[in-house]
Amino acid sequence: MSLAAELGLGYLSDPKDVALLVRELDRSRNLFEARTRAVGLSRSQSPEVLKALEAALEDPKISRAAYEGILIALGLRLGGDPGLNLTLAQSGSNPDMWDEWQTVVAYSVL
Amino acid sequence: MNAYGGPADGNGPRPAGGTSPATPAPAAPGVPQPSTPNRPGAAFVAQPAAWQTWWNFQQVEFFRRAPRAGAVTAPPSGDSVGSDGTALAAMRARLLPRLLKDAKSPHATTREAALTALGRFGGNEAVAALRAALRDENSLVRIAAILGLGSTGASSASHTLLHLAFHGNGEGLRDGTPWVRQLSIVALGLGRRRGFTATVDPVIEALFKSPWSSDTERAEVRKACLLFVALSPTTILDAPILQSLRDESENLGVRTRALETIGLARLQNCVPDLLVMASHPRAELRRSAALALGRIDDAGAIPALVRMAENDNDEVARGYALASLGRHGDKGPKGVLEKALADGPKRLRPWASLGLGMRAWFSNRAVGSTAPLLAALEHESNISTRGAHAIALGLTREPLAANPLASLLDGSSDTDTRQLASLGLALVGVTPARERLVAHVVEDASPR
Numbered sequence: 001m002s003l004a005a006e007l008g009l010g011y012l013s014d015p016k017d018v019a020l021l022v023r024e025l026d027r028s029r030n031l032f033e034a035r036t037r038a039v040g041l042s043r044s045q046s047p048e049v050l051k052a053l054e055a056a057l058e059d060p061k062i063s064r065a066a067y068e069g070i071l072i073a074l075g076l077r078l079g080g081d082p083g084l085n086l087t088l089a090q091s092g093s094n095p096d097m098w099d100e101w102q103t104v105v106a107y108s109v110l
Numbered sequence: 111m112n113a114y115g116g117p118a119d120g121n122g123p124r125p126a127g128g129t130s131p132a133t134p135a136p137a138a139p140g141v142p143q144p145s146t147p148n149r150p151g152a153a154f155v156a157q158p159a160a161w162q163t164w165w166n167f168q169q170v171e172f173f174r175r176a177p178r179a180g181a182v183t184a185p186p187s188g189d190s191v192g193s194d195g196t197a198l199a200a201m202r203a204r205l206l207p208r209l210l211k212d213a214k215s216p217h218a219t220t221r222e223a224a225l226t227a228l229g230r231f232g233g234n235e236a237v238a239a240l241r242a243a244l245r246d247e248n249s250l251v252r253i254a255a256i257l258g259l260g261s262t263g264a265s266s267a268s269h270t271l272l273h274l275a276f277h278g279n280g281e282g283l284r285d286g287t288p289w290v291r292q293l294s295i296v297a298l299g300l301g302r303r304r305g306f307t308a309t310v311d312p313v314i315e316a317l318f319k320s321p322w323s324s325d326t327e328r329a330e331v332r333k334a335c336l337l338f339v340a341l342s343p344t345t346i347l348d349a350p351i352l353q354s355l356r357d358e359s360e361n362l363g364v365r366t367r368a369l370e371t372i373g374l375a376r377l378q379n380c381v382p383d384l385l386v387m388a389s390h391p392r393a394e395l396r397r398s399a400a401l402a403l404g405r406i407d408d409a410g411a412i413p414a415l416v417r418m419a420e421n422d423n424d425e426v427a428r429g430y431a432l433a434s435l436g437r438h439g440d441k442g443p444k445g446v447l448e449k450a451l452a453d454g455p456k457r458l459r460p461w462a463s464l465g466l467g468m469r470a471w472f473s474n475r476a477v478g479s480t481a482p483l484l485a486a487l488e489h490e491s492n493i494s495t496r497g498a499h500a501i502a503l504g505l506t507r508e509p510l511a512a513n514p515l516a517s518l519l520d521g522s523s524d525t526d527t528r529q530l531a532s533l534g535l536a537l538v539g540v541t542p543a544r545e546r547l548v549a550h551v552v553e554d555a556s557p558r
Contacts, residue, residue, distance in 0.1 A: 004529040005547040008536025011173050012544050031219050068223035078202050079230025101289035105296055
């Protein structure tokens with residue numbers, strides 16, 4: 001459940017929550033959880049987020065999943081959102097027509 | 111193919127993750143995740159309601175926008191990555207060497223993440239590393255490289271992608287890479303958003319019109335070309351899109367994708383055909399037409415949606431029509447949505463609720479929407495539908511919705527409902543909502 005709460009907190013962009021969100025990111029059990037949390041963090045417009053993420057990259061104790069999630073988050077924050085997820089949203093119309101390659105595209109750009 | 115739909119080349123499945131083990135990991139940031147259909151031979155997984163699938167694919171749009179003024183924090187000024195351009199440029203410069211190093215990591219997932227980030231902000235300096243990764247032993251890394259080349263927007267990357275789109279191999283790409291043409295075409299669409307020139311567009315037109323070696327390959331290439339247009343709107347495919355739409359022998363997936371692309375790219379020349387498709391005998395085409403009509407500013411769109419919402423014999427098409435009416439904001443008839451919420455079939459109530467929430471979102475005011483939604487939440491006995499009401503209340507961004515949503519979050523034992531209540535609270539975005547969310551993160555932070 002906390003993944004949804006963390007996405008919401010990232011979106012709300014309160015600088016006070018950055019440390020909590022980075023800590024939760026490091027608790028991720030796998031790359032999927034880490035990426036989902038990282039994307040939540042990337043939604044935050046707080047400047048504190050960038051500082052915290054860059055600092056976390058230097059932490060030798062951080063998990064590999066979290067490290068990779070941070071790379072994804074920094075890519076989103078520093079490079080902008082390509083909007084591909086929105087485009088792929090159209091495939092929600094007829095899920096039985098969802099092609100395998102589109103699923104992979106969606107994963108790959110997250 | 112592995113469990114999540116990726117290539118089975120020994121790389122292994124991604125972690126089955128998320129908060130619900132019954133669904134695969136998401137394509138979009140956020141939870142819960144979209145589900146793929148059961149396939150022959152696959153383990154059975156519970157299918158979510160149609161509205162849940164729809165929301166899973168749509169939610170990114172709503173979490174991309176900043177919270178409204180008066181929320182916990184003010185909306186940001188400047189661009190989406192902040193207003194301090196100098197500091198951000200310095201950070202990019204600091205991170206680039208690290209990413210180039212991580213692109214050679216012994217761990218495939220690290221290489222994949224680094225290449226994705228490199229594509230996002232590495233520009234020209236990332237192209238060599240991305241090209242080198244086309245030879246990677248791991249197909250997911252190679253896929254990240256193809257898409258990353260597009261994300262750079264660098265002209266040198268466009269040459270590689272054009273070659274791959276046409277030939278399906280070459281440029282050092284390791285054999286066995288799946289879906290090369292489709293991925294390269296999508297990457298070209300990304301690149302057009304980031305700097306590739308319009309010289310790419312006629313190539314996409316030629317790819318769309320090419321006969322290819324089989325019907326299947328032609329259909330897949332055409333769908334990829336339509337994604338290109340959705341990413342980077344151009345009228346160059348208007349004529350072939352109309353031809354595909356009118357051709358009853360055309361692949362159904364291509365036709366549905368074409369309809370949705372008309373909406374996403376707002377191809378005005380194609381709107382008359384879109385309106386005709388709203389009454390096509392095939393439900394799949396009507397569904398896609400309903401979605402597209404939500405994005406089209408045309409005098410015929412709303413009447414067509416009302417007809418579908420009230421009379422279509424396909425439940426999903428009716429649902430999409432209700433949601434699309436909401437997308438028209440103040441221009442849409444609130445009464446149709448309220449009537450469907452109060453008196454319509456039970457299975458349409460989630461859609462009516464979401465339509466009302468979207469109506470408030472897109473008209474940027476909640477006046478008159480919150481009361482029927484609060485009443486619906488209070489009287490709703492179906493657990494799943496409560497989640498739709500929660501999202502709809504969040505979309506109103508009305509502070510009055512915060513307490514009922516917090517109560518739903520605290521009081522529900524259903525994981526999906528709690529997730530949706532969380533997301534609804536975040537969309538409302540007032541201080542009490544944040545405090546509730548923090549409390550739930552902390553509560554869930556027990557050792558795993």
